[in-house]
Amino acid sequence: MAQNIGSAQTQVNVTIAQVQSIQISQPTVNISMAKPSHFLWGNDSGQQTNHIKVSSSTAYEVTVKASTEYFSHNGNSTSLPVNTIAVKTVTGSLTNSTAQPPAGLQVVPQIMLSALPATIIKSPAGEWGRGFHVNYAIPETKSPSYLNRESGTYSTTVMYTLIPQ
Numbered sequence: 001m002a003q004n005i006g007s008a009q010t011q012v013n014v015t016i017a018q019v020q021s022i023q024i025s026q027p028t029v030n031i032s033m034a035k036p037s038h039f040l041w042g043n044d045s046g047q048q049t050n051h052i053k054v055s056s057s058t059a060y061e062v063t064v065k066a067s068t069e070y071f072s073h074n075g076n077s078t079s080l081p082v083n084t085i086a087v088k089t090v091t092g093s094l095t096n097s098t099a100q101p102p103a104g105l106q107v108v109p110q111i112m113l114s115a116l117p118a119t120i121i122k123s124p125a126g127e128w129g130r131g132f133h134v135n136y137a138i139p140e141t142k143s144p145s146y147l148n149r150e151s152g153t154y155s156t157t158v159m160y161t162l163i164p165q
Helices: 036-041 140-146
Strands: 020-024 048-056 060-066 070-073 076-081 086-094 110-112 118-123 127-138 158-164
Touching (some): 020 158, 036 140, 048 060, 048 086, 048 158, 076 140
Antiparallel strands (some): 048 127, 060 158
């Protein structure tokens, strides 16, 4: 019969840190205003699949804003306001998983772009690699803003911010 000669123990500690990450999958998005119908009914970028990708170990919020109130053209500020662009957001997929979004996930389906931050996503729980599809659109009501403009590319920088809750 074996005898107990002694015992030893160890303590295992797990240190959990708050970890957040936000990525944009398409760094440049274009909206064409090249047809008469675009100036009548507007146009959009088409869905940018999983455009925003969020990883967060805790509940989180995502805001969006433009860097300035007006588009620039050839490096110069213009009178064309960025609030002529709608940011349309829907829940995308979770990386390497078919898991459903957390209950209580709130996604604002459309906001008009602004130089002030607007909340577009609010999650009551953390997730790793949740995608959100985005479509940038010029609505019919805003399409006249693009008339009588010099041809060329009008640009703004759109910033998404991940805020732990």
